[in-house]
Amino acid sequence: MKSIISNINKAFDHRIRLGIMSVLMVNDHADFKSLKELLGATDGNVASHTKALEKQKYIKVEKSFIDRKPNTKYIATEKGRKAFQEHLDALEKLLNAGNELNK
């Protein structure tokens, strides 16, 4: 039981961070605006959570200019993908274990 819980990743223990990673798992990249719209979060919210994930090196940030407007692109790193997959596996195991106990 203990080993399962240790795989639950604290970095993903928040709705916004979970959402950002989910979006980046199935898309090559996403920009700040589309993340904001998808998650229904505020600018500050998205900014602080992407920063937290970036610090863990789970996502990387690419800044560029499109029509002279700054555009921020987020991409999941290999490390982030692996960590998120492990987090999903842990969630699955945990829920299965819970079901077993309830029987």
Next chain:
Amino acid sequence: MENEKYLKDLSEIRNMMSRSSRFISLSGLSGVFAGCYAIIGAVLAKSLLAGRESVYDNFDEVSKLAMNSDLVPQLILIALAVLVLAIGTAIFLTTRKARKNEQKIWDATTKRLVINFFAPLVAGGLFCLVLLQYGLLGLIAPSMLIFYGLALIHGSKYTFADLKSLGYANLVLGLIATQFIGYGIYFWAIGFGVFHIIYGIWMHRKYDRKSAE
């Protein structure tokens, strides 16, 4: 309590993954309309062909005769009218549905769907023009079905996965049609007409009605 939170996490993950990568405003009703246009188009084309029924059975004859008449431009005109009406209705109904659900109509998921759906379709359209160029009229209807099927299968990755079954149905129908040259118009009516209507009703019941409630 903990379990509930994790379950909620999982459903959030699933929701975000599909919402960010799939275009889900596609209207089921537009399939029904497209099917109706196709059947009307097929009936019109059939009445144009009616006088030349006997030659249409013969692969070689038809190419020579038809190429020299005004039949081909008329048939092309019908096909284009069906295409424009079907796409126009689809855009109109899909925009309406997106607005109702407060989703954006033109975002990354739409772009991806349009590119991936139209790439095989445009290739198919050009290929059909080549068939026309060499007078291989009998193969045009099967080719349209085959390429349309492939376009649907390819596009289904970026919208409702259900689109894939319609794609395979058209693909198989197109391949069968290659063995019944001269009956292309019937296969065309089944694939673009009947299949669209059945599929449109099914999609409408599965997604549109549910979201309206």
